[in-house]
Amino acid sequence: MTSNTPTSEATVNAEQLRTLIKAFRLVSVSLDLRETLRGILRAVKKLITYDAAGIYVFDPLTKSLRGYEVIGYETDITQTEPFYAGKGIIGRVLETGKGVVVQDVTTDPYYIRAREETQSELAAPIVGSGDRIIGVINLESDLPRAYTETDLQLLKMFASMVAVAIEKAHLHKQLVETRRLEYELQVASQVMEKLMPDHPPQIDNFSICGRSVASEAVGGDYFDFIDVGDGRWGIVIADVAGKGIPAALIMASFRAYLHALLGNDFSLRGVFARLNRLLLKGEEGRHFVTAFFAELDSVERRVFYVNAGHNPPLFIRPDEPAQLLSRGGIPLGIFESTTYSEDIVYFRPGDTLILYTDGVTEATNDRGELFGLKRLENLARQHMGASAQELCHLMVDEVKAFADPERRSDDFTIVVVRAL
Template identity: 40%
Template sequence: MSLNLLAKREHPQLPAETKLRLMMELARKISSCLDLDDVLALIIDMVRSFIDYDAAGIYIIERKGKHKRVVAQTSRGYDQDRSSDCMCMKVGDGIVGWVIKTSSGAIVPDVSVDSRYISGRTGTKSEMVAPIRANGKVIGAFNLESDRLRAYSKYDLEMLMFFANEAAISIEKARLYEALMEKQRLEAELAVARRVQQTLLPTSDPLFGHFEISGLNIPTSEVGGDYFDYISVSENRLGVVIADVSGKGVPAALIMATFRASLRGQVCSECPLSSTFYQMNELLRQNNSLDQFVTACYLDLDKTSYKFSYLNAGHNRPIILHSDDSYETLSEASLILGLFPRQPYEHFIHYTKPGDVILLYTDGITEATPPHLLEEEFGIERLVEASQKHKHLPSSEIAKAIFKAVRDFSGNANQSDDCTVIVIKVA
């Protein structure tokens, strides 16, 4: 027979002055403490002055994805070799899990006849558990165990409820503090990432023969891994690169810095792009502990002609706008950089004509979404339309017009990715 009935012996309710004294004493002790483990340790030790126990635990619900489990945040008196099952359990398991599931306090005079009991120590004879509630929801439980049968009463449960309420306040306070600290840590990390990203981007656009070039980057609040650069290969050749590192924050910024330094070190007038990117892939892969990758598109412009070489490593396809309002995409591409060993990379030649406009961009442009309509994206057609409409303007103005079109489309919706575009006009 399951015994979760309250013990029969009656006690007077906790006097108001006793509650006030307890509250003031607890407040005094925990007012300057923001560490959750320290606060709960103070509470669990203070309970012993009012309710005798041989083992105790304060349990909190933890979420991992869609799953919830009950974990002992602070405990006293459990056997090391027997306590794993009672320190971490599913909601509903054990007397603690039952209390959390039902939001009801429980007194078990004899655990040996209660099928819910999970043993965490050999000496336990009776148990008492109070739910911990915050904002109308059960967030945990306060558990006491005794080596005596029928050790706990209604009076004891009322007292434990009081301490459970104090634990709830402390848990919420500590969680708010931890959330604030995490927010400040992330903001500091993002500030570092922004500084790294901005120092790696060009401060001005180059003047290069009949190619009029302009690049523009607008980072999101999360700071992604967008990058673009201009690399002087020789007097008549200029490298134009756009790239996107997977991930966000400092890790993405560091991979970006590695990519930039490696590319600038590898590019030379005698080295074919296919060989350069093969070496880049191997270098990034060997120094990639987080399984991050890079997509990149590199154009080798020659100001003595209207042709250029290009290599696309898994990046968005370049777009060529023509003077007759038609356009084409350069579909030839190789694999992304940094994940797969010994991958071949192939470069191609393309011929332009005066009046052409070359667009390089990251997916933050084409994947921008409007508010409340996340399945619709800005897309290639809108990018082409915005560019065609302003192709008579300088390349810098075309880039600005593209960003304005993206902003008008997405409204006030928060975008999850950086936006970067390079516009190259052929005169």
């Protein structure tokens, strides 16, 4: 398939989806980074024609990019000078974190010639955990105007796969180098921490905050805030069945799949159906994932949501009974034929949405009592004037104070959304 094949600007066709799923499966099962990257470049060529291509990985020590896997260059550019931020089209992508479509390289001030035949170029950032730019994937064509914005969106999806492959390979290397369980748990904790945002976004008409507290055993809790464009934000909370490094790796894959699929114009139920199949295809299928995703429209003051077997979030409106947002389906990674449904909730000023994992409601005190959902609701109602950040921190402190340290073996995560 060439880049001139008609496609929708926001969707992928059946052939493209099959190619993407095969690439996702390769990332899921292989720990050989070079083999995986070669496979990804082969898959890219089925959807986006190129004459030369390269995957460049960021080296934090030198703060530069080095060619890790390249195709179509006469000289070995992996041995040439590294690319620094702002140097060349690749360095420009590293510096800005944004993909570029260059229709005519001769008119681009950033272009550095590596091939005489190149006339157009396409490059996308490889975004790792914590939204860090960990590399760039670059395509070159001998034809002018060879690439479109649609091609860039597809390349970004492949870049997400590369990010998973790189991080899984790095994590695997760390595991091989250590034999002590304490260090393994420390690595898992760091991976899970990097998957989650450092701070909440600023969203018009809303106050938002999330916190995750790791247990000694390092579970699979995850939350994120994802900018999906046009003033809309994705809010996700998830929990992997399992602990330690396996849970961390599965959640890293889940995050990458979700970010990649949100780049298309799929409905939320479509995104979750595809997530379910992707998790089943790889080794992730040995574990299931519960997840809740809400797409927040801050202008219309509403959320579209889907719940895949996760603890139903609490929607609290002053002077009205609380609602449990449970519509969706069963957890991800159990049955291939699972379908999902979605629902919508409208906010008024003062309304509160509380997302949480089972480590909150199942926290147990020294008398064997559970923290439960009612305590969570009561805290929200007793502090209706507090900001999302204040309420989130208060809830975390209350769960910590309630739980018997000897009984707390699970992570717990809380996300609070308040309409202003």
